[in-house]
Amino acid sequence: xxxxxxxxxxxxxxxxxxxxxxxxDQTVLVRPxxxxxxxxxxxxxxGAREPEILKEKxxxxxxxxxxxxxxxxxxxxxxxxxxxxxxxxxxxxxxEIIGENxxxxxKFRSSGFDGYLQDYVTFTPDRLVKIEGEVNPLVASFAExxxxxxxxxxxxxxxxxxxxxxxxxxxxxxxxxxxALLLKxxxxxARVLVFGKNQDKMSYFTFADGTYLVPEVPPDLRxxxxxxxxxxxxxxxxxxxxxxxxQPEGTISLLxxxxxxxxxxxxxxxxxxxxxxxxxxxxxxxxxxxxEILEKHPEVTDYLENLIVAVFRIRxxxxxxxxxxxxxxxxxxxxxxxxxx
Amino acid sequence: xxxxAILAGGTGTRMGNVEKPKQYMLLGDKPIIVxxxxxxxxxxxxxxxxxxxxxxxxKPTMDLVNTHIGENDRIIVxxxxxxxxxxxMNAVRYVEDRYGVDEDSILVTHDSVRPFLTHRIIEENIEYxxxxxxxxxxxxxxxxxxxxxxxxxxxxxxxxxxxxxxxTPQSFRIMKLKELYHxxxxxxxxxxxxxxxxxxxxxxxVRLVEGEVNNIKIxxxxxxxxxxxxxxxxxx
Numbered sequence: 001x002x003x004x005x006x007x008x009x010x011x012x013x014x015x016x017x018x019x020x021x022x023x024x025d026q027t028v029l030v031r032p033x034x035x036x037x038x039x040x041x042x043x044x045x046x047g048a049r050e051p052e053i054l055k056e057k058x059x060x061x062x063x064x065x066x067x068x069x070x071x072x073x074x075x076x077x078x079x080x081x082x083x084x085x086x087x088x089x090x091x092x093x094x095x096e097i098i099g100e101n102x103x104x105x106x107k108f109r110s111s112g113f114d115g116y117l118q119d120y121v122t123f124t125p126d127r128l129v130k131i132e133g134e135v136n137p138l139v140a141s142f143a144e145x146x147x148x149x150x151x152x153x154x155x156x157x158x159x160x161x162x163x164x165x166x167x168x169x170x171x172x173x174x175x176x177x178x179x180a181l182l183l184k185x186x187x188x189x190a191r192v193l194v195f196g197k198n199q200d201k202m203s204y205f206t207f208a209d210g211t212y213l214v215p216e217v218p219p220d221l222r223x224x225x226x227x228x229x230x231x232x233x234x235x236x237x238x239x240x241x242x243x244x245x246x247q248p249e250g251t252i253s254l255l256x257x258x259x260x261x262x263x264x265x266x267x268x269x270x271x272x273x274x275x276x277x278x279x280x281x282x283x284x285x286x287x288x289x290x291x292e293i294l295e296k297h298p299e300v301t302d303y304l305e306n307l308i309v310a311v312f313r314i315r316x317x318x319x320x321x322x323x324x325x326x327x328x329x330x331x332x333x334x335x336x337x338x339x340x341x
Numbered sequence: 342x343x344x345x346a347i348l349a350g351g352t353g354t355r356m357g358n359v360e361k362p363k364q365y366m367l368l369g370d371k372p373i374i375v376x377x378x379x380x381x382x383x384x385x386x387x388x389x390x391x392x393x394x395x396x397x398x399x400k401p402t403m404d405l406v407n408t409h410i411g412e413n414d415r416i417i418v419x420x421x422x423x424x425x426x427x428x429x430m431n432a433v434r435y436v437e438d439r440y441g442v443d444e445d446s447i448l449v450t451h452d453s454v455r456p457f458l459t460h461r462i463i464e465e466n467i468e469y470x471x472x473x474x475x476x477x478x479x480x481x482x483x484x485x486x487x488x489x490x491x492x493x494x495x496x497x498x499x500x501x502x503x504x505x506x507x508x509t510p511q512s513f514r515i516m517k518l519k520e521l522y523h524x525x526x527x528x529x530x531x532x533x534x535x536x537x538x539x540x541x542x543x544x545x546x547v548r549l550v551e552g553e554v555n556n557i558k559i560x561x562x563x564x565x566x567x568x569x570x571x572x573x574x575x576x577x
Contacts, residue, residue, distance in 0.1 A: 001379035002368070002456050002572065016555060018457065018572045020369040020376075023410060029383055031460060071383045080385040119460045120383070315461065315551075341461055 004119040006317065006341065007059040011047025012324075014317050017059065021122055025074040028123045030086060032116045034141035035066035035337040037327045039231075039257070041110055045324045049259075061114040063337070064088035065144040067137060068121065070128070077125035084128040085143045085291060086116065089281050101151070101281035108281065117320070119341070129287045133295035138311065139304045140294065141336050146304070147286040149178040150293070152253045152279035153186050154286065156225060159277055160251035163224050164190050168245065170214075170238040171229030172196025172205070174307055174334060175255055179227050180208055181303050185293060193223060195241070201332050204306060214241060222247050231256025239264055248272040255279055309333030314341050342388045342446050343467055344515075345381040346432035349374055349394040349402070349453035350421025362398065363559055364453040365405075369572050373559055374402065375409045376456035381449075382410055384463055391435060392453070393421035393428045426522070429536050433519055442515045447471060450536060451510040454559040457571065462552060463510065469548045470512035476548040477537040478556070479505035508552040511537050521545065 005017045023029065041062040043049055049057075067085050070078040078084065088109035091100040100106055109115045131140060156164075167190050169180040176194060183192045184207055191209040195217065196202045202211040212221075214237070226246050230238040235256045242252055243265055252274060269276065282290075294301055309330055312323035314337050327335035349364045364374040374392070381390045394402050402418045410416065419435055421428035429450055436442060447470045449463065462478055469476035482504035490496045513536065521543050525533075529542060540547045559568050 001383065002376045004457070004459050017574055018555075020371070020572065023379060023383070071385065340464075341459070 001120075005061045005114060006117040006320065007061045007114070008044055009059040010054070012045060012321065014320060015059065016317070021120070023072055023074060026124065027072075027074050028070060028078060028125050028128060029072040029120050030068040030084060030123060030128065031071050031120055032066050032068040032086070032118070032339045033083075034137045035063045035116055035339055036142040036145070037063065037324065037335045037337070038065050038110075038145065040064075041115070042324065042328060044110070046328065057111070060110065061117040062110045063115040063117050064109040064111070065142045066116045066339075067131065067140045067143065068116075071120065073125070075125050078128065078130065083131045083137075085131060085140060085287055086121065086123065087127040087129065087284055087287055088115070088144060089283065090127060099283050101283045116339075117341075126284065129284065129291055131291055131295075135291070135294045136301050136305060138308050138336050139301050140291075142307075142334050143287065143290050143294070144282070145174070145334075146178055146182070146294075147282035147290040148255070148279065149175065149182045150289050151282040151286040152179065152227065152255055153182055154289070155277060155279055156251060156253055157186075159275055160225050161249055163247075166191045166193060166223045168193050168195060168223030168226040168242065169208075169229060170195045170226065170242055171231070171256065172198050172201040172211075173229065173332060175231075176227075176229035177204060177307060178304070179229055179255065180205060181300060182293070183227075184208075185297060185300060193221075195238075198331075204332070207303060214238075217241070217245065221245060223250065225251045225253075227253045227255060229255045232258050233260060233262070236262045236264075243268045243272070243274065246272065246274065249274070251275045251277070253277060253279055307333045308336055310335040311338065312336070313338045316341070342436075342440060342442070343386050344432070344436050344440075344446070344448050345387045345390040346429060346448055346450045347374070347377055347381065347390065347392045347453050348421065348425065348428050348450060348509075349392060349398070350425070350428040362395065363565070364394075365398070365401070366559075366565060368456060368559070368565070368568050371409055372405055373456050373568075374453045375405055377451065377453050377458075378406065378416060379410060380456070380458060380460075380463065381451070382413075382416060384460070386467060387415070387449075388440065389436065390416045391432045392416065392418045393432055394418060394453075396420045424533075426530070426533050426536055426539070429518075430522060433515055436515065437519075444514065444516055445471070446515040447512060448515045448518065449510045449512040452558055455509055455556055456559075457553070457555045457557060457568070458510070459553060459556070462550060462556065465550045466510045466512040469550055470514060473546055473548040474517050475511075475513045475537065475540045475545060476550050477511045478508045478550045478552040480508065480552040480554055480556075482506050505549065507535065507537070508556050508558070510550075511535065513540070517545070
């Protein structure tokens with residue numbers, strides 16, 4: 001079959017490409033239905049990556065967050081019309097110790113190879129998680145982003161000591177919102193505090209036990225563990241403040257992506273005996289947990305619906321441009337694409 | 342029920358001095374017709390996908406389906422007719438005899454030599470045929486269309502913004518299509534160049550579905566070069 005791909009060739013320039021694909025017994029064919037724009041996609045779209053990176057990676061179909069419907073399954077794992085979450089991380093080897101999401105040999109959609117802006121996307125069955133229950137597809141469209149939050153919390157469980165009375169989330173953006181919300185599910189007894197710069201944005205965090213503007217944090221406040229969800233150059237200030245307010249032997253989870261090296265006060269890290277770990281991409285288990293949470297906790301879906309600030313039905317390439325431009329103007333929330341192209 | 346009719350009835354006399362009908366020539370690694378059938382096969386809305394081809398090509402077409410898609414009972418290869426509308430009416434008769442049709446039954450007809458159609462085009466054909474009874478896939482005309490009655494001089498130049506180029510699929514409510522076709526006189530049938538005209542002649546609405554520039558029809562050897570160029574991402 002001839003498949004149609006909508007690839008970014010250079011900043012803000014999309015073109016249609018075609019590729020032959022086979023309907024064989026290894027392949028599951030998925031029709032994307034609801035997709036969501038990630039900041040990483042936006043950086044490619046705006047050309048805000050190093051020229052060498054753009055030269056190496058483009059042309060490439062963007063988008064790595066989304067759900068779809070199975071249209072053909074040569075492996076017999078799924079039924080046609082099954083709704084599935086698509087996992088962008090694609091391992092190329094089996095490894096017992098290192099997670100599939102951190103293997104340097106793993107490929108990632110809309111980073112190392114084509115993302116979901118295609119008529120049909122092919123997968124091996126292990127890269128798809130079926131959604132059985134009722135889940136709002138607009139929310140499920142960014143299940144990948146939610147799964148990264150799930151992943152970082154699972155790792156907190158793995159790396160941190162047992163005192164988890166106060167958990168701090170730095171960052172009042174989408175990742176901060178999702179992480180703080182998930183912490184309330186994973187640790188219902190803990191006090192979840194959010195630290196941000198924008199009072200308007202923090203007003204969305206109604207589920208949190210406290211929100212603080214970063215210049216106004218009470219000096220005696222302390223957190224047991226912390227999540228940095230700021231990213232960019234401002235991560236430096238966030239990490240600095242975390243180190244100041246975290247209890248000794250606390251654990252710091254870094255989730256914010258920065259294009260530049262970020263200095264860290266290692267003297268205080270040593271003095272307090274802190275543990276710092278990074279979390280970026282999630283694995284299949286995190287996706288399964290994410291879908292389980294969305295199916296079992298409708299209130300989480302309700303909160304996550306508040307993140308959706310723009311929805312575009314995509315029928316033409318021009319619709320894709322409009323969605324990316326609108327998304328670029330947003331300072332909070334997610335842009336969802338209903339894929340009708 | 343929704344049926345597809347892939348029209349491969351032509352023997353490809355326009356394709357130059359080639360042995361095979363054009364729909365059986367290779368595009369990439371597979372025959373053009375296989376690419377086209379696969380697009381319909383993966384859409385589960387189709388109860389059956391009829392492939393209508395010349396009599397001598399029925400067996401080879403079945404072989405190609407078995408090789409590339411695998412044995413299945415959704416793809417059925419039968420003989421086409423002499424003219425395009427004969428072929429379509431063969432499809433209508435076939436589904437009527439075997440599966441029965443009702444007011445809601447839809448037939449999506451498509452040229453076997455247009456393998457670049459997209460999921461959206463198929464979906465909108467189904468939707469519009471269900472809503473409006475008939476639809477035709479078109480793109481706005483990019484060239485000025487000139488009419489000449491005698492073939493020597495211009496008789497009129499219609500406004501370009503009202504002109505569209507017809508592609509396929511063309512989709513219809515089967516019972517309506519049959520009723521209108523049988524209401525036509527033999528003279529009227531002779532002037533039919535495509536199935537949408539059956540509706541237009543009788544004053545029935547045919548909705549437009551937005552096609553794609555690349556949904557090209559592979560008619561001439563040059564088209565096949567262009568199609569291979571499009572597929573491989575090369576400039577032609």
